[in-house]
Amino acid sequence: MHRFAALFEALDRTASTSAKRDAMAAYFAGAPAEDAAWAVYVLGGGKLKRTATSTEMRAALGAETGYAEWLIDDSYSHVGDLAETIALMLPRDDATGGSDTPLHVWMEARLPSLARLESAERIDALREWWRDLPASQVFLVNKLLTGSLRVGVSHRLVVQAIAQWTALPTDLIAHRLSGTWKPSAAAFRALAEAERPDEHAGERPYPFFLASPLEHGVETLGPVTDWVAEWKWDGIRAQLMRRGDDAILWSRGEERLDGRFPELENAANVLPAGCVIDGEILAWAPGEAHPMPFAALQKRIGKHKPGPKLLADTPVRLMAYDLLEYDGQDLRDTPLHARRARLEALLAGHAPTFMLSPPVAATTWADLATTRAQSRERRTEGLMLKRLDSPYRVGRKRGDWWKWKVDPYTIDAVLLYAQPGHGRRSGLFTDYTFGVWDGDTLVPVAKAYSGLDDTEIGKLDRWIRAHTIDRFGPVRSVQPTHVFELAFEAIQASGRHKAGVAVRFPRILRWRTDLAINDADHLDELRRLASG
């Protein structure tokens, strides 16, 4: 694993994207295919099924160092990364570990082998590995064991590095890696092969084309007639593929949704083989004008095999956006208006299970802005604007597809609790819980992690340390003092939350240093929004 460890170190040591891409391309060109395959997998965000719990790893660390559990927990809370905490706390033997176990052996044999052991044996196995490894590899092995690597490399960058190494188009590489790519020497070598004409016909999804947020005035987009507007539905983006007799549903996270939405899989049998639809899965009761809130759909997402009651209470449908393949032909390079026309014909008679996402008619941008104001009552997040002659691109490419969301809800809330962040924010109190008034007490309503700049985070961190009133593990409660304006996308009544409401995508808009805690909002106001 020396070679992969060296790559990791090179990636970790530079903030430059091009330097990272070069380092990966050089590694792919030189490393043994069976190891490079796993490097593609883990750098692209893939992880193994977890085979040792955090508790077991901490127990192994305690046994190895003699440090008390609380000291390990304090250290972990400061570092924000268990794999790194372990590497930092273990006694450091300056001897560089003896044997070098290749990456693929770790991934295919050693790490999975823990699953077959009793907990006590697992702890012993971890301790033995740690003793045998140099410090940098202790960290890496622990990272591979606990989840993703997080080394400032996106899946996209891995794709670009492979494209650089193979001298093939990035879109082709992205497609080859889409879906559940299984790492093996053969799969790795196949990435470098010349393109075959029928390549798209497999079970791999097409890489999704993602819209960017509209950051400038809508009138800068040119004539409104060059665009089609659709509602921005708040569901699960998905791709439905017809392959032979099968229907395969892929989520935007490129996970197969097999069995979770049987009504869609069954209904897809009537669609012709060799077609691929991009759309949004929505929970929607028959006969209703609007979809159910996202929270309803969440009940379905979690269920691998939904029962009859859930299927009856929360039926779903697919709101179709686009047609990527028809009759086995890849349509992505044809213009959107032509793809939509085909899609409309294809779906005729299949409503409501399959519906074309209806165009929102407008003759001027001003009309469209007026219609957009209805987004909330239609349970949508705003509008999507798509250029009529746009191809279906790969990934997030700016220019052809924009999301024009409605302004978020905002509230003023009081900081109540804080806990240290992870990764880049480790050791700083960056994960905040905010509350609003319910009578004369403050009740927590939202957790938010983002929205402050580094200066504000530093200032707030110092303040939190100096004004802690209680501790619950890593969480500190602070004197209610500071008011923040929070934004969120939706709000729903919730029995699971103490306040009785749950907000969606909360984030901090600004620190309201001009407000005192008595100026913060009241829960009644949120309840009203939730029922509205």
Added chain:
Amino acid sequence: MDSDLLLPRPQGLYCPAGDFYIDPMQPVARAVVTHAHGDHARAGSALYHVAAAGVALMQERLGATATIRAYDYGERFTLGDTTLSLHPSGHVLGAAQVRIEGRGKVAVVSGDYKRDPDPTCVPFEPVPCDIFVTESTFGLPIYRWPPMAEVIDGMMAWWNECREKGVPAVLFCYALGKAQRVLAELATRTERTVYLHGAMVRLVEAYREAGIRMVPTQPVSDEARGRDFAGELILAPPSAAGSPWMKRFSKASTGFASGWMQVRGARRRRGYDRGFIVSDHADWRGLVRSVEDCGAKRIYVTHGDGEALIRYLRERGHHARALRSLGEMPDVRASEEGD
């Protein structure tokens, strides 16, 4: 009660028996100052007592008109009813622990200290005492400094990579202590000239005058406008990062020399390309070892969170408390300050 010897007050740590403050935060009549860093040495007091080895740096910090009395390490002097002596703390040039003897007890205020070797200052001397005030900037067992030789190897390799790539290497580090320690350590490997940010020039001179051997240095400001710094190593204080001053060093690779660089998240957050673990403070083992070396019955912890160190020491049978629990004294340092 210990407060006979040490009493935290809003102005700083006070010794009633001797009527003086150690590292006061506000102007006072009599100050004993442990070292010349800005969070310990502040101008405005009537009279300062300091270690002789640090007088030049103190004068630089406190101003030419400040009244300073200097003592050799170990030399005894009297203030009020107490006898004092200053002992090396190994932190930076001239840094001292303050030994206070009075009312039948001995207290040692360590100031900032480290146990690792440093060619720019006299090593920490364990001073037996009844009461020991220790810092706790890096008070968790995750902080364990690597051997300096290893760090300097890494720094030289980084500099060489930058030479090969033809880009400047800008290393951020504190202007007093850290910069000179790095320059002195580099002198064991090279005679190449290192370029200095203006804030470091006089301090480096003061170290040279004290006889510390370092690599040759040149102020950046002495170089012609448009001078290409490709392949050169430049030292600058952290405050210069992201400032217009950096424009001279296009495409520079940046590094930061600090104990905080031990934690990956802290390095990534700051956005430096490279982190070098170099600290002028004690690591966890250094803190615990120093407490045990001095044999004190009572330990007071200051600077940094300190809670983990206090609990750990208590579990090992020491009487340890936070210094600020003795009285009202603001802690001068919040998280991630100090170095």
